[in-house]
Amino acid sequence: MIGDNEAREAVGDYKAGxxxxxxxxxRFDFGLSEKVVRDISELKNEPEWMTEIRVKAYxxxxxxxxxxxxxxxxxxxxxxxxxxxxxxxxxxxGSSWEDVPDDIRNTFDRLGIPEAxxxxxSGVTAQYESETVYHSIREDLEKQGVIFLDMDSxxxxxxxxxxxxxxxxxxxxxxxxxxxxxxxxxxxxxIYVPKGVHVEMPVQAYFxxxxxxxxxxxxxxxxxxxxxxxxxxxxxxxPTYSTDSLHSAVVELLALPGAHIRYTTVQNWSNNVYxxxxxxxxxxxxxxxxxxxxxxxxxxxxxxxxxxxxxEGAHAEVISVAYxxxxxxxxxxxxxxxxxxxxxxxILSKSISKDGGRGSYRGMAKVMPKAENCRLNIVCDALILDxxxxxxxxxxxxxxxxxxxxxxEASVSKVGDEQLFYLMSRGHTEAEALGMIVNGFxxxxxxxxxxxxxxxxxxxxxxxMEGSIG
Amino acid sequence: xxxxDNPILEVKGLKVGIEGxxxxxxxxxxxxxxxxxxxxxxxxxxxxxxxxVIMGHPAxxxxxxxxxxxxxxxQDMEPWERSRExxxxxxxxxxxxxxxQVGNFLxxxxxxxxxxxxxxxxxxxxKLTNAMEELDIPKSFLSRYVNDGFSGGEKKRFExxxxxxxxxxxxxxxxxxxxxxxxGIRTVSKGINSAVRGTENGALIxxxxxxxxxxxxxxxxxxxxxxxIVASGGPSLANLLEDNGYDWLEEQVENGVDFE
Numbered sequence: 001m002i003g004d005n006e007a008r009e010a011v012g013d014y015k016a017g018x019x020x021x022x023x024x025x026x027r028f029d030f031g032l033s034e035k036v037v038r039d040i041s042e043l044k045n046e047p048e049w050m051t052e053i054r055v056k057a058y059x060x061x062x063x064x065x066x067x068x069x070x071x072x073x074x075x076x077x078x079x080x081x082x083x084x085x086x087x088x089x090x091x092x093x094g095s096s097w098e099d100v101p102d103d104i105r106n107t108f109d110r111l112g113i114p115e116a117x118x119x120x121x122s123g124v125t126a127q128y129e130s131e132t133v134y135h136s137i138r139e140d141l142e143k144q145g146v147i148f149l150d151m152d153s154x155x156x157x158x159x160x161x162x163x164x165x166x167x168x169x170x171x172x173x174x175x176x177x178x179x180x181x182x183x184x185x186x187x188x189x190x191i192y193v194p195k196g197v198h199v200e201m202p203v204q205a206y207f208x209x210x211x212x213x214x215x216x217x218x219x220x221x222x223x224x225x226x227x228x229x230x231x232x233x234x235x236x237x238x239p240t241y242s243t244d245s246l247h248s249a250v251v252e253l254l255a256l257p258g259a260h261i262r263y264t265t266v267q268n269w270s271n272n273v274y275x276x277x278x279x280x281x282x283x284x285x286x287x288x289x290x291x292x293x294x295x296x297x298x299x300x301x302x303x304x305x306x307x308x309x310x311x312e313g314a315h316a317e318v319i320s321v322a323y324x325x326x327x328x329x330x331x332x333x334x335x336x337x338x339x340x341x342x343x344x345x346x347i348l349s350k351s352i353s354k355d356g357g358r359g360s361y362r363g364m365a366k367v368m369p370k371a372e373n374c375r376l377n378i379v380c381d382a383l384i385l386d387x388x389x390x391x392x393x394x395x396x397x398x399x400x401x402x403x404x405x406x407x408x409e410a411s412v413s414k415v416g417d418e419q420l421f422y423l424m425s426r427g428h429t430e431a432e433a434l435g436m437i438v439n440g441f442x443x444x445x446x447x448x449x450x451x452x453x454x455x456x457x458x459x460x461x462x463x464x465m466e467g468s469i470g
Numbered sequence: 471x472x473x474x475d476n477p478i479l480e481v482k483g484l485k486v487g488i489e490g491x492x493x494x495x496x497x498x499x500x501x502x503x504x505x506x507x508x509x510x511x512x513x514x515x516x517x518x519x520x521x522x523v524i525m526g527h528p529a530x531x532x533x534x535x536x537x538x539x540x541x542x543x544x545q546d547m548e549p550w551e552r553s554r555e556x557x558x559x560x561x562x563x564x565x566x567x568x569x570x571q572v573g574n575f576l577x578x579x580x581x582x583x584x585x586x587x588x589x590x591x592x593x594x595x596x597k598l599t600n601a602m603e604e605l606d607i608p609k610s611f612l613s614r615y616v617n618d619g620f621s622g623g624e625k626k627r628f629e630x631x632x633x634x635x636x637x638x639x640x641x642x643x644x645x646x647x648x649x650x651x652x653x654g655i656r657t658v659s660k661g662i663n664s665a666v667r668g669t670e671n672g673a674l675i676x677x678x679x680x681x682x683x684x685x686x687x688x689x690x691x692x693x694x695x696x697x698x699i700v701a702s703g704g705p706s707l708a709n710l711l712e713d714n715g716y717d718w719l720e721e722q723v724e725n726g727v728d729f730e
Contacts, residue, residue, distance in 0.1 A: 417529065422565035424549040425525050425558075426575075426632065427582030432550075436578075440569025440615065 014297070015463075016111065017270050019239030020103040022211045024129075026088040030213065031081045034058055037183050040086050044152055044186075047159060050166075057172035057182035064176040067302075070331050070362075074300045078274055083215040083246050085184045087129040093150060094134045104128050111237065113206050116452060121233075123148045123203040127218060129211060130186040141199060146230075147192040148203055151219045154190025161192065165221055169252035169280050169308075177276045181217045181250040188218030188249065193228040193259075202231040202264070202450060209238035209245050209273065220251040224259035224287075231262040233450065237297070240270040244299065247273055253281030255289050257311060262290040266453055268460065269297040271327055277303045285311030285340075292448045293320040295330050296460060304362060306335035309343035309374075316345040321445040324357030324389070325464060333362035333394075338404070341372040349380040350442055353389035354464070361410075362394045369400040376404065382412040383441050385434070435462035476541035477502045478640050478672035479524070484535035486523050492533065493519045495697040499674075501640070506666055506673045508683055510708060511694035512716055517676045518562060520694070521644040524674075525559040526552050539640060553583055556639025556671075560629040560646050566617035572628070573612035576635060583636050601634040605661055622649040630661035641665060641673040647682035659685030680708040695720060703729035 026043070028036060037058045041051040066075050094100040097114050108114060108126050117124045123137035125148070132150035141148070147158065155162045172182035189205050209216050224230055238245060247269060255261045261281065269275055275298040281289040291305035307316035322330035330353075336345040351359035361380045382391035393410050415437055423433035439446070439458050446454045479501040486494040494516050501507050511517050523530050524537060526549040537544040539555055547555065567575070576598065581589035588594065602611070605627045617625055626646055633641050643662065647655050663686055666673045675686060683691070683705065691707040692699045695716070700723045701707065707729050711719055722729075 416565070418563075419565045419567065421525075421527055421549060422561060423567065425553055425561075426579040426636070427550050427553040428579070429548075429550050432582070436570050436575070437567055440567050443569030443615075 014240055014270055016237035016268065017240035018110075019210055019241075020107055022089075023101065023103065024087050024089055024211070025091050026086070028084055028086040030084055032058075032083070032085055032184070036085055040184055040186065043086075046155065049163065050155065053167065053172065054183050057179045058184075060173055061176060061179035061183055064179055066176060070302045071300050071329050074274075074329060078244070078246065082213055082243075084211065084213055085215050085217070086186060087211055087214060088131055089129050089210070090131070090133045093132050093153070095136055097134060100126075100134050104133055107208060107210070108134070108206065111206065111208070111235075113204075116204065120201060120450060120452060121204050122199055122201040125150050125189055125205045127187045127205065127207045127216075129209065129214060129216065132187050137203070144197050145194040146197060146199060147190065149190045151188040151190045151221065152186065154221070158190070158192070161223070162190065162221065165223060165252065165254060167252075169254065169282050170250050170278050174278060177248045178250050178278045181219060181248050181278070184215070185217045185219035185250070187216075188220040189222070189232070190220070191222040191230065191232065193224045193230045195225045196227045198228065199230040202233045204233040204235070207234065207236040207247075209247065212241050213243050213245060215246040215248070218249045220249065222252070222261060222263070223254045224256060224261050226256045227258040229260040231264065233264045233453070235266050235268070235453075237268050238270045238273050241272050243272065245273045247275045247277070247298075249277045249279075251277070251279040253289055255281060255283045255287035255314075257285040257287060259284075260288045262292065263305075264292040264449060264453070266294040266449070266457060267297060267301070271297060271299050271325075273298045275301040275303065277301075279303065280306040280308065280335075282308045282310050283314035283316060286313040287311060288315040288317070290317040291320070291334070292445070293318070293332070294445060294449075294457065295320070295322040295332050296457075298328065298330075300329045300331070302331045304333045304335050304364070306337070307345065308337045308339060309345065310339050312340045312342050314340065314343045316343075318345075318347045318349075319445050319448055320348070321350045321442050322352070322359050323461065323464065324351070324353040324359045326355035326357060329358045329360070331360040331362060333360075333364075335364040336366070336376065338367040338371045338374040338376070341370075341374070343371060344375045345377070347378045347380075348444060350445055351380070351382045351391060352385065352438060352441065353382070353391055354385040356388040358390045358392075360392045360394065364396045365398070365406070367399045367401050367404045371401050372403050374401065374404045376406045378406075378408045380410045381441070383438070384412065384414050385438075431466040432462070434465040438465060476538070478505075478540060479674070480538040480541075481524075482536045482538075484523070484537065485533040486519060487531050487533055488519075488529055493697050494523070496535070497697075497699055499692065499699065501672045501674060503670045503672065505689040506662075506675065506686060507690045507692065508675045508677060508688040508708065509692045509694050509699070510677055510680070510711060512678070515694045516697040517694055518644055521559055521642045521674075521676055524640075524642055525549055525557060550582070553636075558633055558636055558638035558641045560626075560633060560641065560643040562644040562648065564617045564625045564629055566615070566620070568615050568618045570616045571612070572614050572616055575616050576612075576632065579632065580635050583638075597635060601631055601661070604634070604664065605631055605657055607631060623651070623654045626650055626654065626658055627661075630658045634661055634665050637665065637671070639671055641671070643673065643675045645676060645678065647677055647679065655682050656685055662686050680712040683708045693719060695723070701729045
């Protein structure tokens with residue numbers, strides 16, 4: 001491993017930008033073909049039905065054109081032939097950190113994962129490149145029947161459940177990147193919470209890309225059975241390289257009647273990662289799905305966590321923040337589909353752009369004609385920190401039932417000189433003052449995070465504010 | 471040079487403009503240790519500019535003159551450096567910062583201005599509790615966001631709360647009395663007195679009206695007209711002005727009357 005100083009020099013302000021030497025046990029050549037897809041499936045000894053889904057998805061991916069919206073220029077620059085689609089870095093998934101290869105364990109140590117696990121988590125999986133290298137769950141939860149596995153093990157140990165739900169929320173044909181993920185998926189989490197079980201402390205998955213030109217395609221499926229609840233937290237980082245990496249995940253959530261799923265993401269990819277993710281949940285009767293979604297890093301993020309309110313009385317909550325710095329585009333937002341009566345949704349989006357960064361809010365709220373008495377509340381706020389930066393809003397509302405009650409507020413603001421002067425007159429430097437304003441702006445999001453994450457996010461944003469003040 | 475004999479604030483021949491318009495046309499002002507001075511004047515006379523320039527507002531251009539705090543030139547100091555050296559400004563229109571909690575902000579500000587030690591532990595908490603009691607500020611205030619949705623009176627009391635915790639060498643209070651009722655004026659005056667009286671610190675109170683000066687008895691009163699201090703005198707000057715008005719005072723000045 002390279003020393004701290006060297007690492008810092010190489011990565012600037014981005015703290016997670018170091019990389020380890022690559023000690024792959026299996027590494028596929030660059031590029032994608034049907035053979036690559038079949039090889040991944042074979043390597044994992046998958047049942048034939050899964051191989052078939054992968055191949056169908058691959059064919060769909062090849063035929064499907066790139067999206068013609070979002071940042072089309074950046075999307076066209078992705079070179080799918082220059083991506084490594086599978087890299088195995090450890091021959092086993094450790095259930096103790098001792099079992100994890102030293103250099104990989106060091107990485108997760110530096111990211112503070114084992115420490116967090118001891119303090120405040122019910123379970124942890126750590127994915128390094130294509131596969132999970134560490135996995136653990138608290139014994140008491142296991143005894144209550146809670147299943148928390150990496151997706152590969154989930155398929156192996158609970159094939160019937162996976163077969164029933166895999167792709168049921170997000171079919172491979174949903175979009176080009178869900179097709180790509182379905183073709184080459186590897187890793188991710190499989191969670192099942194039995195009826196009436198409440199998992200009090202969050203479970204966490206951590207995703208780390210280490211190799212250059214790596215593609216990470218984790219696949220997550222969470223099923224919360226009737227009246228159960230779970231909070232899932234994911235974090236992600238990668239080294240800073242001059243060439244691009246691709247992260248394209250698919251996350252499917254099923255909240256059965258009365259269940260509650262909260263899914264929290266703090267994405268801090270380095271600025272060479274394309275982050276093109278499809279996330280969607282189905283909420284049945286009186287169920288509740290919450291996406292708490294933070295996007296700080298990456299080169300281009302396109303991600304719109306969605307909730308389908310399928311059962312009467314279901315509720316959706318999407319709280320997201322995005323920060324776009326130099327050379328970054330955060331195209332993020334939310335989707336809610338009110339399919340049933342008396343369903344409610346809240347969307348709160350907060351976006352900051354700085355140093356020429358670009359933030360976009362893209363939202364879709366739909367009320368089906370048969371859904372009576374739905375309530376929708378959408379708030380999107382943008383904060384622009386300088387003249388070079390940009391914020392756009394693309395809200396869409398399709399309300400097919402006149403009894404729906406919709407509220408939509410949008411605001412774009414700039415940091416005022418008087419506001420800065422006020423804070424500076426209290427002994428705070430310009431960067432500190434800006435950090436206070438920015439962290440205050442994100443506060444409605446930050447207060448939803450586990451405390452440890454909130455503290456980290458505040459530090460991270462303060463650091464970002466120090467970067468550009470001359 | 472800094473020495474024990476220096477006044478807290480010395481302003482010498484200060485000329486200030488903004489976007490090409492000159493506002494202050496040569497201000498001289500000395501505030502000795504332990505004294506409270508008042509500047510009175512009409513709207514547009516340059517009172518707020520004086521306050522902002524002492525704090526180092528970046529929009530103003532210093533055309534001529536100098537300012538010293540305890541004998542140290544303020545000229546090249548950024549606002550936060552002035553704050554750390556002991557200058558405090560109570561704003562006429564305090565800015566709101568949504569999402570920034572009052573309690574958190576106060577602790578950070580005390581830490582920045584007076585050092586980390588001062589912002590730690592039971593001593594800080596005790597000071598905070600006492601100051602809030604003195605200003606009739608409820609505990610729940612600490613979890614609100616800085617000036618966000620505050621009433622006019624709450625904003626002014628919050629400024630004085632900061633004054634009491636930051637313990638500045640020089641407190642500049644820009645129309646702290648405006649928009650306050652009699653009880654409000656009495657409360658903030660109590661805060662100003664407890665922060666300054668009985669210390670070696672000083673204050674500059676900027677106001678339209680003499681009412682606040684009845685509660686914070688100033689050592690000197692200065693009258694500002696058209697970017698200049700045209701008259702200075704003891705506390706009775708404020709009453710004279712209140713009784714006779716600015717037009718009368720202007721006439722007296724033109725006739726060469728000295729109010730000392």
